Amino acid sequence: MTESQKTQTQRNWSVPETEVVQRVHQRLEADGSDVLATIVDVDGNAYRRPGAKMLLDDAGDGVGSITAGCLEDDILRAAESVRGTGQPELVTYDLMDDDDDVWGLGVGCNGIIEVLLEPLTPSYRSATDAFTEGRDVAVLTVLSVHGEDVDASDTDSPLAYGDRAYYHPGEDRLSTPSDDDGASGDGGETTEADWPIDVLSEPASELAGRGRANVIDLEVDGTRLEVFVDGIAAPAELVVFGSGHDVGPVTELASKNDFRVTVVGFRGAVDLAERFPDADRTVTTSPGTIEDDLEMGLDDRTYAVVMTHNFVDDRLAVETLLDAGVPYVGLMGPHERFEEMIEEFDAEERTITDDDRSSLYTPIGLDLGGGSPYQIAHSIVAEVLAVHNDRDPRHLRAREGHIHDRIEVEADPTPPK
Amino acid sequence: MTESQKTQTQRNWSVPETEVVQRVHQRLEADGSDVLATIVDVDGNAYRRPGAKMLLDDAGDGVGSITAGCLEDDILRAAESVRGTGQPELVTYDLMDDDDDVWGLGVGCNGIIEVLLEPLTPSYRSATDAFTEGRDVAVLTVLSVHGEDVDASDTDSPLAYGDRAYYHPGEDRLSTPSDDDGASGDGGETTEADWPIDVLSEPASELAGRGRANVIDLEVDGTRLEVFVDGIAAPAELVVFGSGHDVGPVTELASKNDFRVTVVGFRGAVDLAERFPDADRTVTTSPGTIEDDLEMGLDDRTYAVVMTHNFVDDRLAVETLLDAGVPYVGLMGPHERFEEMIEEFDAEERTITDDDRSSLYTPIGLDLGGGSPYQIAHSIVAEVLAVHNDRDPRHLRAREGHIHDRIEVEADPTPPK
Numbered sequence: 001m002t003e004s005q006k007t008q009t010q011r012n013w014s015v016p017e018t019e020v021v022q023r024v025h026q027r028l029e030a031d032g033s034d035v036l037a038t039i040v041d042v043d044g045n046a047y048r049r050p051g052a053k054m055l056l057d058d059a060g061d062g063v064g065s066i067t068a069g070c071l072e073d074d075i076l077r078a079a080e081s082v083r084g085t086g087q088p089e090l091v092t093y094d095l096m097d098d099d100d101d102v103w104g105l106g107v108g109c110n111g112i113i114e115v116l117l118e119p120l121t122p123s124y125r126s127a128t129d130a131f132t133e134g135r136d137v138a139v140l141t142v143l144s145v146h147g148e149d150v151d152a153s154d155t156d157s158p159l160a161y162g163d164r165a166y167y168h169p170g171e172d173r174l175s176t177p178s179d180d181d182g183a184s185g186d187g188g189e190t191t192e193a194d195w196p197i198d199v200l201s202e203p204a205s206e207l208a209g210r211g212r213a214n215v216i217d218l219e220v221d222g223t224r225l226e227v228f229v230d231g232i233a234a235p236a237e238l239v240v241f242g243s244g245h246d247v248g249p250v251t252e253l254a255s256k257n258d259f260r261v262t263v264v265g266f267r268g269a270v271d272l273a274e275r276f277p278d279a280d281r282t283v284t285t286s287p288g289t290i291e292d293d294l295e296m297g298l299d300d301r302t303y304a305v306v307m308t309h310n311f312v313d314d315r316l317a318v319e320t321l322l323d324a325g326v327p328y329v330g331l332m333g334p335h336e337r338f339e340e341m342i343e344e345f346d347a348e349e350r351t352i353t354d355d356d357r358s359s360l361y362t363p364i365g366l367d368l369g370g371g372s373p374y375q376i377a378h379s380i381v382a383e384v385l386a387v388h389n390d391r392d393p394r395h396l397r398a399r400e401g402h403i404h405d406r407i408e409v410e411a412d413p414t415p416p417k
Numbered sequence: 418m419t420e421s422q423k424t425q426t427q428r429n430w431s432v433p434e435t436e437v438v439q440r441v442h443q444r445l446e447a448d449g450s451d452v453l454a455t456i457v458d459v460d461g462n463a464y465r466r467p468g469a470k471m472l473l474d475d476a477g478d479g480v481g482s483i484t485a486g487c488l489e490d491d492i493l494r495a496a497e498s499v500r501g502t503g504q505p506e507l508v509t510y511d512l513m514d515d516d517d518d519v520w521g522l523g524v525g526c527n528g529i530i531e532v533l534l535e536p537l538t539p540s541y542r543s544a545t546d547a548f549t550e551g552r553d554v555a556v557l558t559v560l561s562v563h564g565e566d567v568d569a570s571d572t573d574s575p576l577a578y579g580d581r582a583y584y585h586p587g588e589d590r591l592s593t594p595s596d597d598d599g600a601s602g603d604g605g606e607t608t609e610a611d612w613p614i615d616v617l618s619e620p621a622s623e624l625a626g627r628g629r630a631n632v633i634d635l636e637v638d639g640t641r642l643e644v645f646v647d648g649i650a651a652p653a654e655l656v657v658f659g660s661g662h663d664v665g666p667v668t669e670l671a672s673k674n675d676f677r678v679t680v681v682g683f684r685g686a687v688d689l690a691e692r693f694p695d696a697d698r699t700v701t702t703s704p705g706t707i708e709d710d711l712e713m714g715l716d717d718r719t720y721a722v723v724m725t726h727n728f729v730d731d732r733l734a735v736e737t738l739l740d741a742g743v744p745y746v747g748l749m750g751p752h753e754r755f756e757e758m759i760e761e762f763d764a765e766e767r768t769i770t771d772d773d774r775s776s777l778y779t780p781i782g783l784d785l786g787g788g789s790p791y792q793i794a795h796s797i798v799a800e801v802l803a804v805h806n807d808r809d810p811r812h813l814r815a816r817e818g819h820i821h822d823r824i825e826v827e828a829d830p831t832p833p834k
Contacts, residue, residue, distance in 0.1 A: 012661035013664065013665070013667045013790075014662050014663065014666050014790040014791065016789060016791050018791045043756070045750070045751040045753070047663065047726070048788065049788045052788070065662060065663075065790060068661035068663040068724070068726050070597050130547075138714075141740065148735045160767065161741065204543050238425045244485035245430035245482060245485065246431065246464065246482075246485040248428065248430070249431050249673075253670075253795070254664075256791045256793070256795075257789070257791055257792050257795055258787075258789060258791075276787050280681040288770065289622075294818045307485070309464075309485050333462070334462035334819075336462070337462070360814075361812060361813075361814050362596040362814055363813040363814060363816075364813065365812075366783070366799065366810050366812060366813065367803070367808045367810055367811055367812070367813045367815075367816050368799055368802040368803045368806060368808055368810060369802065369803065369806025369807065369808040370675075370803070370806065372433055372434045372464065372470070372674075372675060373430075373482060374431065374433050374674055374675070375674050375802060376676070377431075378670070378673075378674055378795070378798065379798060379799070379802075379813070380797060380800065381795065382783065382785055382796070383798040383813075384577060384813060385787050385792060385795065385796075386784070386785045387784075387787065388786070389785060389786025389787065390786065391784045391785055391786040392784060393783050393784055393785060393810055393811065394783065394784055394810060394811065395717065395778060395782075395783060395784070395800060396779060396780040396781065396782050396784045396796070396800075396808065397579065397778050397779055398784075399780075399784050402751070406600065
């Protein structure tokens with residue numbers, strides 16, 4: 001590899017999650033030699049959580065990361081094997097033992113990591129289409145099937161190891177790959193009726209909504225199934241009101257932290273797309289038509305930063321956002337300015353309620369003490385992340401329990417008939 | 418302007434503070450048409466603090482920002498005037514009145530901002546040399562001189578409006594511009610003896626060390642002086658131990674947040690400079706020779722992130738850092754892994770003391786809940802910023818008092834003779 005290739009490889013490893021999914025989306029129609037690696041399970045602690053993805057092409061380049069780097073060489077070799085057989089493989093890395101094996105010494109994360117490697121087929125479009133269109137989705141993969149007797153692998157279940165389906169929570173609908181999609185795997189084709197959707201829909205909805213992944217054990221008609229449910233949440237939306245140059249670093253950092261960013265300028269703000277190249281969308285609006293101009297729903301998964309530096313525009317944006325029930329409205333400026341704004345709200349009989357106040361974060365940002373445009377933006381995006389993830393933004397060393405909350409999702413084994 | 422020029426201008430406005438000073442350093446020997454704008458005083462609230470800088474060239478381009486954008490057009494005009502006269506000017510922007518003037522409506526920050534505009538001369542090298550060599554410095558500028566009778570401007574003081582000196586805390590030494598430096602200003606040349614160094618050294622040291630700026634009122638032999646003391650702290654040092662690809666985003670974000678970043682790889686780690694282009698320095702080291710290989714002092718202004726993902730290397734790095742008294746040692750990995758490390762320290766009779774524990778941040782980072790490489794890096798750099806600025810990293814809306822702590826520095830009016 002040349003030096004610039006090395007730099008590029010390095011960069012690809014640490015791209016935002018959203019970029020990994022977008023890259024998968026782009027490569028669906030490639031020559032079929034790409035392999036998708038996904039962390040299925042972690043026992044103990046690891047750098048990445050279940051659901052973390054890496055796309056590997058046949059030149060040995062990877063986009064995304066499933067460890068901090070130590071396992072990547074071995075994963076490239078495993079991908080080569082998957083490419084050869086055309087069949088998915090589950091590979092287990094035991095990093096528990098610090099003393100006597102190469103992984104333990106190299107990674108020292110005290111965890112066992114299970115990785116699913118599979119040839120990327122067009123059937124996966126069902127997942128990436130949902131993501132790019134702003135819908136949550138869960139990718140379901142059968143990891144094992146057993147009869148009532150644990151040793152017997154002969155069952156009546158139509159599902160087999162490697163079978164795949166996509167669950168779409170909004171429509172409560174499963175889609176299954178067909179031969180047209182270039183589907184691969186031992187299990188051949190399945191249909192929607194083959195999957196216990198009544199048992200899986202609840203955990204799949206929850207994991208998809210939170211963008212988390214888990215292995216679900218379930219028992220259906222005497223057959224025990226292990227299904228990997230890989231929830232891919234639509235990116236959280238961040239709407240930034242403002243067009244000053246302080247908007248630039250907020251947009252850049254939010255985008256790198258996996259938010260889909262819309263920059264909204266007031267009153268003929270021009271060249272927004274050129275000035276804020278990291279924004280996914282830019283909109284020019286006027287007081288009174290904000291919601292119409294936005295052309296997007298403002299809901300409980302929208303986060304908003306208000307930094308127009310214009311008192312009147314700020315107030316109108318805040319009012320629109322609070323009326324829409326947005327859970328995070330960060331308002332730039334000192335507390336005194338917000339007090340003035342409250343007086344104006346009172347004068348117009350739009351009283352700020354306790355609910356409004358719980359969504360309003362002003363002065364905006366975490367208290368990190370920085371004063372440069374980047375430092376201010378860093379503290380803003382840190383706050384949005386913490387609110388989005390429902391965290392108390394203290395030092396992690398002060399947190400009780402695990403760094404990543406474990407999601408315990410269980411399928412109800414006796415669904416209503 | 419073309420679109421790409423607009424994007425460039427936008428980017429220049431929001432560069433890190435360190436880049437503004439570096440840009441000033443580069444432009445010292447330019448054609449002399451550059452104008453340096455510095456916020457001298459803020460009454461009320463404003464986007465930037467005193468000391469914020471913007472360098473304006475005669476093509477109308479600016480690097481750095483002193484507001485979020487609304488005042489920049491007017492500042493460009495003021496710079497044109499300074500360029501014409503060759504004399505420094507103090508310009509005041511009153512943003513207090515929200516109702517009846519253009520600034521109030523546009524900025525709404527409830528503040529009065531005073532900006533010093535001056536032709537950039539080679540004399541300023543005294544400041545930027547210090548910065549690039551890692552030394553703190555304070556730039557002193559006389560804003561006014563009065564006799565005992567307030568109305569009388571005739572005094573015996575050798576100092577006059579616009580006079581300039583540079584204070585170097587480490588050496589307790591003033592340097593003054595000479596004609597050779599292309600110095601400008603009404604007051605002509607001064608010498609070190611003209612400046613009340615015994616009165617100024619204490620506040621100038623404190624402001625330089627903290628990178629803060631303030632106007633100091635002092636009275637010397639019946640003469641009242643107003644001196645703007647612009648403290649420029651050497652960049653804080655962040656040393657990152659590790660060479661996995663998760664080091665990339667930490668390096669990038671720390672650099673944008675004004676840290677000078679050194680990446681330290683163990684045992685023949687190669688291509689570090691190519692792989693981490695945002696690092697200011699890269700070093701390859703071995704256990705036992707860390708401090709020698711670093712070729713920099715580890716002291717109370719060094720912050721360290723330990724993320725080698727190798728248990729042995731991590732422990733050696735942590736030991737070196739704790740022994741050197743570094744105030745922040747962030748260690749990646751779960752708490753259980755740290756407990757194992759403590760056992761090894763105990764076994765080697767290097768007990769971890771309470772002091773050690775107060776410097777150790779593990780698990781590293783703020784609790785923001787993100788799991789992607791960028792989100793992890795964001796939480797790490799947010800924690801380093803908060804510790805560096807001595808802040809409790811909660812939501813700013815929960816903070817009592819001002820967002821920026823006010824530094825009250827007073828010169829002792831009766832210094833020891």
